[in-house]
Amino acid sequence: MSEDLTARVSAICGEYGSDAGRMMDIAWRLQRTFGEVSSEAMDVIASETGATRADVESCVSFYSFFSTHKHGRVVIRLSNDVPDRMAGYHRVLGAFEDELGVKCGETTEDGAFTLESTACVGLSDQAPAALINDVPFTELSTDDAREIVRELRKHMDPRRLVHKLGDGNNAHPLIHSMVHNNLRGTGLTLFTSYNRGxxxxxxxxxxxxxxxxxxxxxxxxxxxxxxxxxxxxxxxxxxxxxxxxxxxxxxxxxxxxxxxxxxxxxxxxxxxxxxxxxxxxxxxxxxxxxxxxxxxxxxxxxxxxxxxxxxxxxxxxxxxxxxxxxxxxxxxxxxxxxxxxxxxxxxxxxxxxxxxxxxxxxxxxxxxxxxxxxxxxxxxxxxxxxxxxxxxxxxxxxEYGTHQSSGTKLLSISGDVCQPGIYEVPFGTTLREVLEMSEAEDPVAVQVGGPSGQLVGPEDFDREICFDDLATGGSMIVFGPDRDLLKVVEAFMDFFVEESCGYCTPCRIGNVLLRDAVTRVRQRQMEPADIDEMERLAGTVARTSRCGLGQTSPNPILSTLKNFRHLYDELVEEAPDGQRRSFDLDAEVTAAAAIAGRPDGE
Amino acid sequence: MNDEIIFFIDGVQVTGRPGQTIIEAADEAGVYIPRLCHYPGIEAWGSCRVCTVAANGRPCSACTQPITTGLVVENDTETLREYRKSIIEMLFVEGNHFCMFCEKSGDCELQALAYRMGITAPRYPYLWPEREVDASHPDVIIDRNRCILCARCVRVSRDVDGKAVFQFVERGPEKKLTVNAEARLKDTDLDVTDEALDVCPVGALLKKRVGYAVPVGERMYDQEPIGSDIESNTDAAPAAATEVEA
Structure with missing residues (x-):
C-alpha cells in the first residue's frame, strides 16, 4: 500500500475526529478525492477509526453513490424514474452510451467518464434529468446528451455547461443551476414572504x-x-x-x-x-x-x-x-x-x-x-x-384543510400534464381539481404518493387529498391514455428491488419474485392462477416486512390489481397443453445441450 | 405482582416477565413460534420474519416485540402459517439449497421448518444465484449458497466471541455475508472453537472433517420435528396456560 494513500486517508479521517460515527462524511471525502473507496483505503479507515474493516465495507458498499472500484472523473447519473422514462430516458441513455462508447454502469477506458442510471433525482417535472457529478441537467434531449459529452471532453467541468440559469435562488452563485422551481399555485402558506427571525x-x-x-x-x-x-x-x-x-x-x-x-x-x-x-x-x-x-x-x-x-x-x-x-x-x-x-x-x-x-x-x-x-x-x-x-x-x-388534516399540502406533479411543478393545496382538495389545475391531458390514471402509494383511476378522481382518504407525501404522476401501466408497475417493482436494504426476507426476496412475475405477465407467460399467487405473495410481503419500505413495496401490484384488474386479465390465459406457460423447454435444456456439445446448445 | 405479565397467545393465557419478548415468554410457556434468525441469549434481530405474529391485530416479529399486560397474540392461525410458509419458500429459492448432498441435512433448521410446515417444493421459481464458497480456512468452510443472512454468526462473533469476524456487505438481493478481511476467511482471526460456528441454522458455516460424525437418520430433526423441545417444555405449560373464552 502506498504511504501517500495511507497518509491522505488518515488525514481525512482526522478531520472528522477519526470518529467511526462520521463514516458517511469520511467515505464521501474519499469518493470525491480518489473516485472510489478502495480496499486499501478501507483498511486505513478501519485502523484510524477503530471500526472493523468489515464494518467499513458494510457501510460503503450499501450506498449507490459510493464505489469500491474507480469511477471516472465525471460521473453521469441518468435518472431512470417513470416520469423520466415517459420523457425519453431510454433514447437519452442510448445517446450517452453511443457517444461515450460504454454501456450503462461502465467507465470509459481512459477513466474519464462513468455512466450510470439512478433512481429519481427529484426533477420529475423537468424530465429526463441527470446529475453529472453534482450538477443537475434537465429536460435532456439526445442532442443535449451528445453535446454534453463533447463539451466535457474539452474541460471535464459540468458546471461550465450550465449556460442558462433557473429561476429564483437556482440562479444564486452558490447554486448556479439550470433547475426551475416550477412554482404554480403556491400562494397559500409555505411560500409566502416572511420576516426572518x-x-x-x-x-x-x-x-x-x-x-x-x-x-x-x-x-x-x-x-x-x-x-x-x-x-x-x-x-x-x-x-x-x-x-x-x-x-x-x-x-x-x-x-x-x-x-x-x-x-x-x-x-x-x-x-x-x-x-x-x-x-x-x-x-x-x-x-x-x-x-x-x-x-x-x-x-x-x-x-x-x-x-x-x-x-x-x-x-x-x-x-x-x-x-x-x-x-x-x-x-x-x-x-x-x-x-x-x-x-x-x-x-x-x-x-x-x-x-x-x-x-x-x-x-x-x-x-x-x-x-x-x-x-x-x-x-x-x-x-x-x-x-x-x-x-x-x-x-x-x-383555517386551511379539513378537521383531520389541517393546513395545506405541497404536491409534486409530473407526467402527462401541461403544467408540471409544485402546487400548494388545502387538504380536502379533490384529485380532479388537482388534475384540472395542472392541466392534465386526458388522464386515465394517477400514481398518488409515488410507488409506495397507489395507482388510481377516474372512479377515484373525486376523492380528497388528506390523511384519511388519498394520503400522499406529495408525489403525483399522471398517466394519459397511451401509457402502458403494467410497464409502470414493472419499473416501480424494479425500483423496490434496487432500493430494498435486504435486511428482512420478504422485502429482499419477495420483491424480486414480484417484479419477475409482472415481467412474465407482460410477456404473456402467466395463467390466471398465477395472478392469484402473485396477489398472495404481495400480501405476504406487505404484512410481514420489517419497515415501511417493504410494507408498501407491493402497492404498485396491489393497487393495480384492485383498480386496473383488466390489464392483468387481458394478458393471462390457461395453458392449452397443461404445461406451465412460463416453462420454456428449449431454454431449459440449452445449458445441458451446450455441455453435451449438441448444436441446440448454442 | 410486578414481576408477572399476563398476556394471551391464541386465546391461551400465558405468564411472562417484564423485559421479555413474545418469543421468550412463549418458549417458557411451551408454545412454539417458528423462527430462524432468533437465537436465545443474543441481540434480537427480527430479519427472517418467520416468527411473524399478530399482536393486538398488528403483524410484528415475536422475537423483537416486548410483551405487555393483556397483549393478544395470534400465532397458530391459517393466515400466519401461510405467511411463514411463503417466507420459508422464498429462502429456498433465494439460495442454492440441495439437501440431498448437504452435510447439515437433518440438523438444518431451514429444512426442518419446511418439513414441519409440509412444504414439499417451493411454489416460486428458483433464482439460482452465483454465490462464493470460501474453503481457505484450515478448519472451517463458508458455503454462501446456503446462507440465509440470519446474522446469527455476525452477532455471536461480535458479542460472544468478541471478534466480529462476520458482517454483511451490499444491499437488497445483492446483500451477502463477508468476513473481516480483504477477502478470505483464513485472513481473519476465526478459530474453530468460536461459538459463532455453532449457531448457523443451515449449512453455510461448517467445520471441516466432522460432517458425517452423526449418520443421516440419527440427526436432531430426523427424530422429532423442529420445535418439539419447546413444546415439551412443560414447566409452565399446564399451570400457566389455561384455556380462556375467545
Missing amino acids: EAIQKALSMSPVEVIRAVKTARLRGRGGAGFPTGMKWEFTRGARGEPKFIICNADEGEPGTFKDRVLLTERSDRVFAGLTIAGYAIGASEGIVYLRAEYAYLRSFLEAQLEKRRADGLLGESILGHEAFDFDIRIQMGAGAYVCGEETALISSCEGTRGDPKNRPPFPAQEGYLGLPTSVNNVETLCCVAKILEMGPATFC
Whole structure:
C-alpha cells in the first residue's frame, strides 16, 4: 500500500475526529478525492477509526453513490424514474452510451467518464434529468446528451455547461443551476414572504411546552407521508429519558416523483431552519441535523452559507436571539444514494455512520434514536409548517384543510400534464381539481404518493387529498391514455428491488419474485392462477416486512390489481397443453445441450 | 405482582416477565413460534420474519416485540402459517439449497421448518444465484449458497466471541455475508472453537472433517420435528396456560 494513500486517508479521517460515527462524511471525502473507496483505503479507515474493516465495507458498499472500484472523473447519473422514462430516458441513455462508447454502469477506458442510471433525482417535472457529478441537467434531449459529452471532453467541468440559469435562488452563485422551481399555485402558506427571525422570536416568548401545545392545536401531522401528529412526537421526545436530545430534518426526499423539498430548500431554507430550531427548542435539543440526500448535493454550499448567515444574525449558535437558556446549531449530513434512508430509523443508522438498515421498533426514535438518545425526525415540509404556525398562529393555520388534516399540502406533479411543478393545496382538495389545475391531458390514471402509494383511476378522481382518504407525501404522476401501466408497475417493482436494504426476507426476496412475475405477465407467460399467487405473495410481503419500505413495496401490484384488474386479465390465459406457460423447454435444456456439445446448445 | 405479565397467545393465557419478548415468554410457556434468525441469549434481530405474529391485530416479529399486560397474540392461525410458509419458500429459492448432498441435512433448521410446515417444493421459481464458497480456512468452510443472512454468526462473533469476524456487505438481493478481511476467511482471526460456528441454522458455516460424525437418520430433526423441545417444555405449560373464552 502506498504511504501517500495511507497518509491522505488518515488525514481525512482526522478531520472528522477519526470518529467511526462520521463514516458517511469520511467515505464521501474519499469518493470525491480518489473516485472510489478502495480496499486499501478501507483498511486505513478501519485502523484510524477503530471500526472493523468489515464494518467499513458494510457501510460503503450499501450506498449507490459510493464505489469500491474507480469511477471516472465525471460521473453521469441518468435518472431512470417513470416520469423520466415517459420523457425519453431510454433514447437519452442510448445517446450517452453511443457517444461515450460504454454501456450503462461502465467507465470509459481512459477513466474519464462513468455512466450510470439512478433512481429519481427529484426533477420529475423537468424530465429526463441527470446529475453529472453534482450538477443537475434537465429536460435532456439526445442532442443535449451528445453535446454534453463533447463539451466535457474539452474541460471535464459540468458546471461550465450550465449556460442558462433557473429561476429564483437556482440562479444564486452558490447554486448556479439550470433547475426551475416550477412554482404554480403556491400562494397559500409555505411560500409566502416572511420576516426572518419572527417565528423563532415568537417561539422563544413561549415555553417549550407551550410551543408543543401550539403545534398540537394546529393539529399538524407529518408531511412525509405517514401523517403522525408532530406535537405528539415532540412530546414523547421531550419527555423521554436521556440527554442530549436530537432533532433531525429528513431531507432525504426519495419517493419517486417527489421534488417539493428541493424547492423548499432552494427558496425557503430560512423557514426550514427556523422550524428545525423551534423543534429543537420544543424538545430540548441543542443539535439539529439536516440529512440531505446526495442528489441535492448541489444545494449544499448554498445551505451552508445560509446557516452561516443565521449564526451571524444570532438565529443559531449560543443564546439564540439573546435567549440565554437556548443554544442550538445545525449541521448538514449528506446521504449517499439510498431510498430506504428516508425511513426515519434507517436515516438514523446512516447518520451514525453505518449501512442504512432500519432499526427494530420498539424502541422508537423518541425513546432511543440517534446514538441511542431521544430523537425526533421531521420532514422538511413539516418543519416549514411549524415555522408558519408560529408566524400565523395555530387558529389561522387550521383555517386551511379539513378537521383531520389541517393546513395545506405541497404536491409534486409530473407526467402527462401541461403544467408540471409544485402546487400548494388545502387538504380536502379533490384529485380532479388537482388534475384540472395542472392541466392534465386526458388522464386515465394517477400514481398518488409515488410507488409506495397507489395507482388510481377516474372512479377515484373525486376523492380528497388528506390523511384519511388519498394520503400522499406529495408525489403525483399522471398517466394519459397511451401509457402502458403494467410497464409502470414493472419499473416501480424494479425500483423496490434496487432500493430494498435486504435486511428482512420478504422485502429482499419477495420483491424480486414480484417484479419477475409482472415481467412474465407482460410477456404473456402467466395463467390466471398465477395472478392469484402473485396477489398472495404481495400480501405476504406487505404484512410481514420489517419497515415501511417493504410494507408498501407491493402497492404498485396491489393497487393495480384492485383498480386496473383488466390489464392483468387481458394478458393471462390457461395453458392449452397443461404445461406451465412460463416453462420454456428449449431454454431449459440449452445449458445441458451446450455441455453435451449438441448444436441446440448454442 | 410486578414481576408477572399476563398476556394471551391464541386465546391461551400465558405468564411472562417484564423485559421479555413474545418469543421468550412463549418458549417458557411451551408454545412454539417458528423462527430462524432468533437465537436465545443474543441481540434480537427480527430479519427472517418467520416468527411473524399478530399482536393486538398488528403483524410484528415475536422475537423483537416486548410483551405487555393483556397483549393478544395470534400465532397458530391459517393466515400466519401461510405467511411463514411463503417466507420459508422464498429462502429456498433465494439460495442454492440441495439437501440431498448437504452435510447439515437433518440438523438444518431451514429444512426442518419446511418439513414441519409440509412444504414439499417451493411454489416460486428458483433464482439460482452465483454465490462464493470460501474453503481457505484450515478448519472451517463458508458455503454462501446456503446462507440465509440470519446474522446469527455476525452477532455471536461480535458479542460472544468478541471478534466480529462476520458482517454483511451490499444491499437488497445483492446483500451477502463477508468476513473481516480483504477477502478470505483464513485472513481473519476465526478459530474453530468460536461459538459463532455453532449457531448457523443451515449449512453455510461448517467445520471441516466432522460432517458425517452423526449418520443421516440419527440427526436432531430426523427424530422429532423442529420445535418439539419447546413444546415439551412443560414447566409452565399446564399451570400457566389455561384455556380462556375467545
